[in-house]
Amino acid sequence: MNSIDWDGFRYFIAAAETGSLSAAAKLLDSNQPTIGRQIDALEAALEIKLFQRHAKGLTLTQEGAYILQQSQSMRSLVVKATRTMQEKKEDISGSVKIAIPEGLCIEILLPELSKFYQQHPSINLILNVSPNTANLTSGEADIAIRLFRPDNANLVVTHIGDMEMGLYASKSYSQAHDRIDKLSDLKHHAVILYGDTLSALPENQWLEKQISASRCILRSDNTTTRLKATKLGLGISIQPQLFSIRNNDLQRLIKDAVIPGHEIWLVYHQDLRNTQRVRAVVTFIHSTLRAFL
Known part of the structure; x- marks a missing residue:
């Protein structure tokens, strides 16, 4: 041996x-x-x-x-x-690994980080925006934001809220194209859909049923790509409602449309329950996301 x-x-x-x-x-x-x-x-x-x-x-x-x-x-x-x-260290310092969906990271978390660092300058955040689900038990992340409820008994799980989805277009797109007053109007408009990996998600399946397949001008699994393409006026897409708070050039369409949404869960391993730097990050993420829901 x-x-x-x-x-x-x-x-x-x-x-x-x-x-x-x-x-x-x-x-x-x-x-x-x-x-x-x-x-x-x-x-x-x-x-x-x-x-x-x-x-x-x-x-x-x-x-x-x-x-x-x-x-x-x-x-x-x-x-x-x-x-x-690590729990035995009394000072709130060190690294904390966060696994978070790309869109929530870029649109919501990053713009608020300066406030966090003002309070906790000795904490080093490591952001994992991979589409893969990080394994908290093996230490791939300390904290995760997930759009489904984990069932692992070793995890501390908190429901932050529900992420409402909506149909969005840029102001330039709306000005250059016919009005969209009802779902059937979508068949005459350019639409941006999810890529192959995310195509089975309920909101994407819902949108595919509303449109003409020939009017799908772009597919992407990348959240930032879909959002950017929408803001550039390329077409209509489904976006989380909270993204529109920071993107004033987006206009919500057919507000009464019932689109499947997602739950947002904050998760961390129970072994980290009393680790001060993890608790600080958990509190920050929870309050930040709640403020936008």
Whole structure:
């Protein structure tokens, strides 16, 4: 056991959870040969085969599945021990990792950060705006804003409010095109939809039913892209109502349209409940988002 490089387990877990060396390399900001060497060394030290390698990626062996379970438990213990030690620090300082949807980050959170830093200049925020759901148990984030209610018993979950959605166009678009008084009018207008990854979301499905497919001029999973395209007058899109507060050039259309919305949940691991810097960030995020709902 003395010959085992414990860092090899980190590479092994990443490869097992992502299913390939290339995906693990991307997750760990490494490269495929390094991941492969680390796993080969771990297999040699343990004297077992962890993976079956094939063209489509990696498949755990029976022994590999057992080692993965134990490795994940070890990772959770390390994360918990780190958090426990951090709680012992009395000063409100250090890093806090936040996983938050891109639109809420750029349109709502970022413009308010100067106020936060005036109160807490020693806290360093790390913003993760990836569309992937961050794993709070493994330490990928300390705090997350999610548009669904998590069911993990180890998480502290708070419902911030409901995010109402609306139909929006820029003032320039409205001035240059026919009036939109009812839903059937949408069939005659250019529309911006979600991309393939988000196309199944209820609000996008609702909009697709209202429009003529030939009038869809742009699809994107990127929230900022859709908002920017709308502000530039390219077409009509669905946007969270709270975005219009900071974007005065947006006009809401057909205000009585009933569009599926989202719940906003603030989430953090229960191990961080008494960590002062996390509590400070939680309070700030909660009050900031509530003010716009």
